[in-house]
Amino acid sequence: MSQTNRLQGGQIDRSKVLNFTFDGKAFQGYQGDTLASALLANGVRLMGRSFKYHRPRGPISSGSEEPNAIVELRSGARQEPNTRATIAELFEGLSAKSQNHVGSLKFDFLAVNDRLASFFAAGFYYKTFMWPKAFWEKLYEPMIRRAAGLGSLSMQTDPDAYDKGFLHCDLLVIGAGPSGLAAALTAARSGARVILADEDFAPGGRLNAETFTLGNTSGAEWAQAAVAELSAMPNVRILTRTVVIGAFDHGIYGALERVSDHLPVPSEGKPRQILWRIYSSRAVLAAGATERPIAFRNNDRPGIMMAGALRAYVNRWAATPGKSVAVFTNNDDGLRTASDLIAKGVKVSAVIDSRADGPAFSGAEHLRGAVVTDALGRLGLHSVKVKLASGEIRQIPCEALGVSGGWNPNVHLTCHQRGLPVWNADLAAFVPGSLPPGMVVAGAANGEFSTAAALASGAKAAAGALDALGLSAAPADLPQAEDAPTRVSPLWYVPHKGRAWLDQQNDVTVKDVKLAHQEGFRSVEHLKRYTTMGMATDQGKTSNIGGLAVMAEMTGKSIPDTGTTIYRPPYTPVPIGAFAGRSAGADFRPKRLTPSHKWAAEQGAVFVEVGMWLRAQWLPRQGETHWRQSVDREVAATRGSVGICDVTTLGKIDVQGPDAAEFLNRIYCNPFAKLPVGKVRYGLMLREDGMAMDDGTTARLAEDHFVTTTTTANAVGVYRHMEFCRQCLWPDLDVQIISTTEAWAQFSVAGPNARKLLQKIVDPEYDISNEAFPYMGCGEITVCGGLRARLFRISFSGELAYEIAVPTRYGDGLVRAMMEAGREFDAVVYGTEALGVMRIEKGHAAGNELNGTTSALNLGMGGMVNKKKDSIGSTLSEREGMNAADALNLVGFEPVDRSKTLLGGMHFINRGAPADAKNDQGYMTSVAFSPSLGHSVGLGFLKNGAARKGEVIRAVNPLANEEVEVKVVSAHFVDPEGERLRG
Amino acid sequence: MAEHRLKPITPLGGDTSRKDTFQGVTITEVVDTALASLSARASQAAEFRAAAPKFFGFDLPAPARSASGGDYTAIWTGPEQWFIEAPFATHEDIARIVKQGFGDAASVTEQTDGWGRFDLEGPRVRKVFEILSNLDLEKLPSGGASRTVIEHLGCILVCREAGARYSVYGPRSSAASLHHALVTAAKAAL
Amino acid sequence: MIINHPLLGPRDSQEFVYLGDASLIDRPDWQAENAVDQFHEYLYQRTNPAGEHQELWFHEQGDRSWLVVTRNTLTHEITAVELARDVARRRGRSK
Incomplete structure (x- = not known):
C-alpha cells in the first residue's frame, strides 16, 4: 500500500521521494509534503487520540489551526511533543509518533473514558473529585495527570540552539497570500524597506490551495513570480516558515522563524529557530481567514475535515483523504471543494447544502436544505447520515467529508492591544475593529474574501501605509482574478441528542456549553475556563466562534453581545527555548x-x-x-x-569636578568636604528612607578628584543612584562621574x-x-x-x-x-571565604548586614549621620520609629559551648522565653568558624544589643528544632583596639 | 612610559590579540587602543568648547556620532561626555595627556582597560549584528556610534565604515562572554 | 515599547531601567520646619493614575541619561520625553 490516495498534479516534487515513519511503520512521501498530507496520501486518516475521551482523530485542517493531528516528532533528546502534523514539513528519515494513548493508536485502553462520557462532562473535576479530601493527592491527581495531557517530553536537554534577533522595516507584511503579496509588491516597488513574513514554507497562502487563475497564470505561479520579484530587491526581506506571534507596543512585532525544523538536524552553528523582534513603522495584517466547522453528532470521525482543507490537500498536495468524498456546507465556498474534487477525479458522493435556496450545483448529487446528523466509522469515516429537506434520513457512504461553516477572519493580532473585533452579519463573522497604531488589515483577514478584493485591499493598504510615512507608492499592477461574493447562511450545529464536537482539542461538545450555561458560567471568559474550550495548542482557532454562538443561542443574546474571549499572544505556540535564546545553561548570563x-x-x-x-x-x-x-x-x-x-569586583566610581566634595557630602550620611587630599574615608550611603544602601571607601586623589568604592553587589545600583542625584536632584552641581571598576x-x-x-x-x-x-x-x-x-x-x-x-x-x-x-x-x-571569615572576625558589616532593612543606628553607625548638612536619608533617619529605645544593634555572638556551630538566620530568644515571634529579640546575619579564636563566631542584630554585652541568650532555629546558648559580645572579635591596622 | 617589568595580557587572557575568520566577516580583538573619558565641566563650558578643537584639531561630535583626526577619535557617550581613542603605543597615559589639553575645564578618566574592543569587518557584517543588537545598522552611517546592549552587556558600538567595519567595546571583565556571543552569532548568521 | 530619546531618537525600552513617578525630582528642603512630614509625603505618597503619567526612566544601557517620560498607563502611548535634568531645572532645582 504505497500512496494509494495520491492524485495527479499538486505542488510536490515527485522526483524527491522521502522516507518516513509513523508509529514505527515506514511510508513514503514527496518533497513539498507535510506529515499530514503524506499520511493522507498513504491512506492514513487516524493520526491521534483526543485529550479527554481518547477518541480517534484525524486532521481537520491543513494549517497551524489544527486541533487534532498533534504528534511527537523525532526521537531521543530532539523528541518534540504536540507538533501539528499539518505544518510539519516532511524530510528524509522523519520519525513521528501519535500521542495520547495507552496501548496502540488503534486500540487505546483509555478509550474507556469515551464510554464514561457522562462522568467527564465539563467541570467534572470540580465536582467529582471533591471527596474524600485525602484522595486528591494520592489518587485523583496522579490518575488525571496520567490520563490527560498531550505529548510527552524526552526529559533530556534540548541539544539545539535558539537565537533571538532584531529586524527593522518601514512596512511589515504579515502573511504572503494574495493580499500580503500585493501589499509587499506595492511597498517594495516604491523603495520602502519591507519585511514579508509567512508561516508556510511556500509563500502564496490560499493561492497554493486553489485552482483560480490570476491573469493568465495559476495562483501558485503568480505567487512564485511575485516572490521571485521581491527576493531580487535589496529592500525586501522575505521570512518564510515564520509566524508573527504578537503585535506589541509601538510597532514592535514578535516573529518565530523555524529555521531548521524542516531538517533532521540543524547545520553546524545554526539555530533551530529564531525569535525575531521586528521594529516596524507600519504593518499590513494579511493573515487570511480560518474556516469553521459545523457541529453535528460524531463530527470528529477521522476523515471529516474542513472543506477548504480538503481542497488544499487535493489541489496543493494531490492527496485525498478518501476515495469517495461528501461535502457539507452552509455557504458557496463549500461548493468549490466539490468542483475541485470532481476536477481531480475524486468521486463526490453528495453535496449537502444546509441552504434550501443555495445556488444550483451540478456534477454530483446536490441535497439542498439538508444537514448531516451523524457520522459512522470509529477509526475512519465510512458513511454519514443526512436529514433531507423532506425530513427523511439517508445514509450516504463516503470515506471523507468536507465541512464548511463559513470563514472567520484571522483578527488575532488586531486584538493584542485591547482591540475588540466587530460582528459583520453579512459575512456571519467577526472582522477587525479598533486596530493597534500603525496596523492596517487587508484581504480575508479583513473579511475581503474574494481573490480580486484581497489583491486590491493589499495594494491599497500598503499605499496608505506608505503615504503615512511620506513615501509615494506607484499604483499596483494587479492581475484579473475571481471576485465571487460571499454567500453564507449561519449554521453552528445540527441539533441532536448525541455529542456534537465544538472544540476537538479539548473535547468540548455542544452539550458542555449548554451545561456551562445551565450552571451559570455564561460570560465567554467563564465559559472558556469552565469547559476549557479554546485552550491548549490551537487556542480555539476553529472552535471559539462556534462555542460562543451556542452560548448566544442559550442566553438569547446576539453573537456580538456575547462577545469573544480576549486574544493574546502568541498566535501559535512558541517553544520556551526560543524565548530563552542562547541564554541557557552556562551561557545563561555573561560572566x-x-x-x-x-x-x-x-x-x-x-x-x-x-x-x-x-x-x-x-x-x-x-x-x-x-x-x-x-x-x-x-x-x-x-x-x-x-x-x-x-x-x-568592588565598584569604583571616579568622581570629579569643582563640586565633587559637595556631591559626596550629600550622597553619604557622613561628611566628606574636609577629607584631605591623599586620604581615604569610610562612607555610609543611606536610602532616602534612612535605611543603609551601601558602604565603601572614598579616596581623595586631588582637590577635585575622588575615587569612591561600592560593594560588589551594589555597584550598578549605586552608580544609577548617583546619576539620579546628579541629574534629577542637583542638576547644576558641577560634578562628573564615571565607572572605573574594570x-x-x-x-x-x-x-x-x-x-x-x-x-x-x-x-x-x-x-x-x-x-x-x-x-x-x-x-x-x-x-x-x-x-x-x-x-x-x-x-x-x-x-x-x-x-x-x-x-x-x-x-x-x-x-x-x-x-x-x-x-x-x-x-x-x-579567596572570598577567607575574606568573609576575616571581616566577621573584625566585625565589619557586609551585604548580610546591609540587607535593606537596617539603618545606620542598627549598624552601630548612628553617630555618623551628620545633622549639620543635607544628605540622602538624613531627614527620615530622624523618624521616631527608627530611633526606638529597643532598636536592633549589630553585636557579636559566641557559643557558650565552644564546640557548637552557629547558623545564619537563627533568631534570638531570651532564656526561659518561648521561641515564638512574640519573643523575638533579633537575628543572626553572619557566622563563621574563626580559626583565630578556634570556635564559631557570629554577627547579628539584637534588640538594644549594644547595652547587653555579657548576657547569655539563645540562638534558635525552630525549623530544625535547634538551639545554641550564645553570649553577647563586641562585634570586634580580633584586635578590637585596631592596633594592627595602624601598625 | 617607563620600561616596567609587568607583562600585559589581552582582555581574552592571551599574550597576543585573537582573530576569528568567517565567510565574509572577521572578528579581531583590538588591544592597541588607549581610551579615556572626557567630560565637560559646566562651570567652564566656554573654556571647554575652545579647548576641544585646539587640542584635537576637530570639533567634538554630536550625540550618536564619532569624529576623528590625527591620533584621536572622539566618540559621544553621553551628554557632555566623550570617549577619546588614541594609539596605545604613544598614548598609554592618555588621561594625563588629554587632561593637560583641557585643564580644569574637563574631567578626564582613564578607561583603557575598562573595556575590551572587538572589530567586526567584512561585507556580511550586518547579518551578524541582526542577532546581537537592536540598533538599525542600515541607518547607522560611517562615524555613527551608540551605547547599547549586546549579550545583556552595556556596549559601545562604533561604525567605522557603514556596512563594512564596526567596533564593539564591552566591559573588559566580560570580554570572554562577549567574544563567545560574537563568534556564536557569526556562526549562526553566516 | 519605544522611547523617543531627546538626544538619540527612538530606542527600545529594553535599554532602560524604570524608577517611578517623576515627582521624585521634587525633593523637599531638609531645613523646612516640617521636613520629616514633607519627606514622608515625597517618598511614600504617590498617585497611581490610570492614564497619563510622568515617570522616570534611566537609559542604563545607553547614554546614562535620566528621562522624564509622559506615558499613558492604559495604552502605553508616549506623548513626551525630556531629559530629567531639564525638567528638574524647570521645576526650580539647581545646586
Whole structure:
C-alpha cells in the first residue's frame, strides 16, 4: 500500500521521494509534503487520540489551526511533543509518533473514558473529585495527570540552539497570500524597506490551495513570480516558515522563524529557530481567514475535515483523504471543494447544502436544505447520515467529508492591544475593529474574501501605509482574478441528542456549553475556563466562534453581545527555548572574570558566582580535602604573615569636578568636604528612607578628584543612584562621574608582612613606611619599574593592609610578581571565604548586614549621620520609629559551648522565653568558624544589643528544632583596639 | 612610559590579540587602543568648547556620532561626555595627556582597560549584528556610534565604515562572554 | 515599547531601567520646619493614575541619561520625553 490516495498534479516534487515513519511503520512521501498530507496520501486518516475521551482523530485542517493531528516528532533528546502534523514539513528519515494513548493508536485502553462520557462532562473535576479530601493527592491527581495531557517530553536537554534577533522595516507584511503579496509588491516597488513574513514554507497562502487563475497564470505561479520579484530587491526581506506571534507596543512585532525544523538536524552553528523582534513603522495584517466547522453528532470521525482543507490537500498536495468524498456546507465556498474534487477525479458522493435556496450545483448529487446528523466509522469515516429537506434520513457512504461553516477572519493580532473585533452579519463573522497604531488589515483577514478584493485591499493598504510615512507608492499592477461574493447562511450545529464536537482539542461538545450555561458560567471568559474550550495548542482557532454562538443561542443574546474571549499572544505556540535564546545553561548570563582569574585557575582555585563575577572562593593546596582546611590556612597565613586577595569586583566610581566634595557630602550620611587630599574615608550611603544602601571607601586623589568604592553587589545600583542625584536632584552641581571598576586591577595585601612585601613591588622613590604612608592614606605611585599604580592603606581584614591597583591588563602580571616577592613570607592568595571569615572576625558589616532593612543606628553607625548638612536619608533617619529605645544593634555572638556551630538566620530568644515571634529579640546575619579564636563566631542584630554585652541568650532555629546558648559580645572579635591596622 | 617589568595580557587572557575568520566577516580583538573619558565641566563650558578643537584639531561630535583626526577619535557617550581613542603605543597615559589639553575645564578618566574592543569587518557584517543588537545598522552611517546592549552587556558600538567595519567595546571583565556571543552569532548568521 | 530619546531618537525600552513617578525630582528642603512630614509625603505618597503619567526612566544601557517620560498607563502611548535634568531645572532645582 504505497500512496494509494495520491492524485495527479499538486505542488510536490515527485522526483524527491522521502522516507518516513509513523508509529514505527515506514511510508513514503514527496518533497513539498507535510506529515499530514503524506499520511493522507498513504491512506492514513487516524493520526491521534483526543485529550479527554481518547477518541480517534484525524486532521481537520491543513494549517497551524489544527486541533487534532498533534504528534511527537523525532526521537531521543530532539523528541518534540504536540507538533501539528499539518505544518510539519516532511524530510528524509522523519520519525513521528501519535500521542495520547495507552496501548496502540488503534486500540487505546483509555478509550474507556469515551464510554464514561457522562462522568467527564465539563467541570467534572470540580465536582467529582471533591471527596474524600485525602484522595486528591494520592489518587485523583496522579490518575488525571496520567490520563490527560498531550505529548510527552524526552526529559533530556534540548541539544539545539535558539537565537533571538532584531529586524527593522518601514512596512511589515504579515502573511504572503494574495493580499500580503500585493501589499509587499506595492511597498517594495516604491523603495520602502519591507519585511514579508509567512508561516508556510511556500509563500502564496490560499493561492497554493486553489485552482483560480490570476491573469493568465495559476495562483501558485503568480505567487512564485511575485516572490521571485521581491527576493531580487535589496529592500525586501522575505521570512518564510515564520509566524508573527504578537503585535506589541509601538510597532514592535514578535516573529518565530523555524529555521531548521524542516531538517533532521540543524547545520553546524545554526539555530533551530529564531525569535525575531521586528521594529516596524507600519504593518499590513494579511493573515487570511480560518474556516469553521459545523457541529453535528460524531463530527470528529477521522476523515471529516474542513472543506477548504480538503481542497488544499487535493489541489496543493494531490492527496485525498478518501476515495469517495461528501461535502457539507452552509455557504458557496463549500461548493468549490466539490468542483475541485470532481476536477481531480475524486468521486463526490453528495453535496449537502444546509441552504434550501443555495445556488444550483451540478456534477454530483446536490441535497439542498439538508444537514448531516451523524457520522459512522470509529477509526475512519465510512458513511454519514443526512436529514433531507423532506425530513427523511439517508445514509450516504463516503470515506471523507468536507465541512464548511463559513470563514472567520484571522483578527488575532488586531486584538493584542485591547482591540475588540466587530460582528459583520453579512459575512456571519467577526472582522477587525479598533486596530493597534500603525496596523492596517487587508484581504480575508479583513473579511475581503474574494481573490480580486484581497489583491486590491493589499495594494491599497500598503499605499496608505506608505503615504503615512511620506513615501509615494506607484499604483499596483494587479492581475484579473475571481471576485465571487460571499454567500453564507449561519449554521453552528445540527441539533441532536448525541455529542456534537465544538472544540476537538479539548473535547468540548455542544452539550458542555449548554451545561456551562445551565450552571451559570455564561460570560465567554467563564465559559472558556469552565469547559476549557479554546485552550491548549490551537487556542480555539476553529472552535471559539462556534462555542460562543451556542452560548448566544442559550442566553438569547446576539453573537456580538456575547462577545469573544480576549486574544493574546502568541498566535501559535512558541517553544520556551526560543524565548530563552542562547541564554541557557552556562551561557545563561555573561560572566565577569577578575584580572587574576587566569592565575587563580592555574592554581586550581574553586570559583564562586558573586553576581556576574566569578571570584576565587578558596585556593586548595595539595593534601587539603575539605574547604575549611584551605580557608583556615588562608586566614592563618594572612593574619600570621601576608595574604593577597583580588578585590577588583568592588565598584569604583571616579568622581570629579569643582563640586565633587559637595556631591559626596550629600550622597553619604557622613561628611566628606574636609577629607584631605591623599586620604581615604569610610562612607555610609543611606536610602532616602534612612535605611543603609551601601558602604565603601572614598579616596581623595586631588582637590577635585575622588575615587569612591561600592560593594560588589551594589555597584550598578549605586552608580544609577548617583546619576539620579546628579541629574534629577542637583542638576547644576558641577560634578562628573564615571565607572572605573574594570579599568583597574585591585588587590588587597594584608597581614603583618604586607608592607615588606609591597616594598619589593612599589618603586623605591615612593616611601610607604608607616610615617610616610599612614593608615587611611592613599596616593598615585609607580610599581615594578615605572608602571602607574594607585595605593590605598585600607583594611577589611583588620590587619595592616593595603589595596594596590594597576591598569587591568597588568593585573595578571602583578599577582605573579607579588607572589614571587612574597615567597620569603609564605604569602598566600585568599579567596572570598577567607575574606568573609576575616571581616566577621573584625566585625565589619557586609551585604548580610546591609540587607535593606537596617539603618545606620542598627549598624552601630548612628553617630555618623551628620545633622549639620543635607544628605540622602538624613531627614527620615530622624523618624521616631527608627530611633526606638529597643532598636536592633549589630553585636557579636559566641557559643557558650565552644564546640557548637552557629547558623545564619537563627533568631534570638531570651532564656526561659518561648521561641515564638512574640519573643523575638533579633537575628543572626553572619557566622563563621574563626580559626583565630578556634570556635564559631557570629554577627547579628539584637534588640538594644549594644547595652547587653555579657548576657547569655539563645540562638534558635525552630525549623530544625535547634538551639545554641550564645553570649553577647563586641562585634570586634580580633584586635578590637585596631592596633594592627595602624601598625 | 617607563620600561616596567609587568607583562600585559589581552582582555581574552592571551599574550597576543585573537582573530576569528568567517565567510565574509572577521572578528579581531583590538588591544592597541588607549581610551579615556572626557567630560565637560559646566562651570567652564566656554573654556571647554575652545579647548576641544585646539587640542584635537576637530570639533567634538554630536550625540550618536564619532569624529576623528590625527591620533584621536572622539566618540559621544553621553551628554557632555566623550570617549577619546588614541594609539596605545604613544598614548598609554592618555588621561594625563588629554587632561593637560583641557585643564580644569574637563574631567578626564582613564578607561583603557575598562573595556575590551572587538572589530567586526567584512561585507556580511550586518547579518551578524541582526542577532546581537537592536540598533538599525542600515541607518547607522560611517562615524555613527551608540551605547547599547549586546549579550545583556552595556556596549559601545562604533561604525567605522557603514556596512563594512564596526567596533564593539564591552566591559573588559566580560570580554570572554562577549567574544563567545560574537563568534556564536557569526556562526549562526553566516 | 519605544522611547523617543531627546538626544538619540527612538530606542527600545529594553535599554532602560524604570524608577517611578517623576515627582521624585521634587525633593523637599531638609531645613523646612516640617521636613520629616514633607519627606514622608515625597517618598511614600504617590498617585497611581490610570492614564497619563510622568515617570522616570534611566537609559542604563545607553547614554546614562535620566528621562522624564509622559506615558499613558492604559495604552502605553508616549506623548513626551525630556531629559530629567531639564525638567528638574524647570521645576526650580539647581545646586
